[in-house]
Amino acid sequence: MLLTAFGPFGGRSVNASSLALAAVRAKRRGLPTRTLPVDLVEAPRRLRAAVQRLQPKAIIMLGEAGNADAIRIESRAWNELDFTIPDIAGRQPRGRCIDPSGPDFLETTVDIPALLDRIHAAGIAATASTDPGRYLCNRLYHAALSRFSLPSIFIHLPLESRLPTELAAAAIDIVISTLE
Numbered sequence: 001m002l003l004t005a006f007g008p009f010g011g012r013s014v015n016a017s018s019l020a021l022a023a024v025r026a027k028r029r030g031l032p033t034r035t036l037p038v039d040l041v042e043a044p045r046r047l048r049a050a051v052q053r054l055q056p057k058a059i060i061m062l063g064e065a066g067n068a069d070a071i072r073i074e075s076r077a078w079n080e081l082d083f084t085i086p087d088i089a090g091r092q093p094r095g096r097c098i099d100p101s102g103p104d105f106l107e108t109t110v111d112i113p114a115l116l117d118r119i120h121a122a123g124i125a126a127t128a129s130t131d132p133g134r135y136l137c138n139r140l141y142h143a144a145l146s147r148f149s150l151p152s153i154f155i156h157l158p159l160e161s162r163l164p165t166e167l168a169a170a171a172i173d174i175v176i177s178t179l180e
Contacts, residue, residue, distance in 0.1 A: 002056035009038035016157045017062035023169035040091045044143040058151040058179045063137035065156035070125035072156040074132040076105045077141035082134035106145040110153045
């Protein structure tokens, strides 16, 4: 299993996904994790290197959704980049295709209804989503789904002020247990 999160971006000093990753890592010592920069070029490169080095059986990627009130489990990655703000390197592609020869979107093979059932049973608000945006979260998810023959899932977390890190970590732990 490989668990990834993103570092801060957009002028913020912390990312809800990296807070949750740290909480999960404290509970599951030895779990391979990576905190990736919000960088269009570097994040997919580092994901690829981690997968090659670690050979995980599944990938769980975390991101932050500032407008979310519940955890969003993403079912697909779109073949488009449309950054409303620049990444940390100043890149801001608008309306650009990721893979000109690829389909409009790629879908995960992970059983999202099963994940949602288990998360809801723990009393945590979560929903399925078909729109991971067109920013770095989508780019990383597209990279995972297009390059690796592994179960891969992207989870958007609300800001820590809307969902305490402990609850986010509990939900992620459920996803890990389900995919193990």
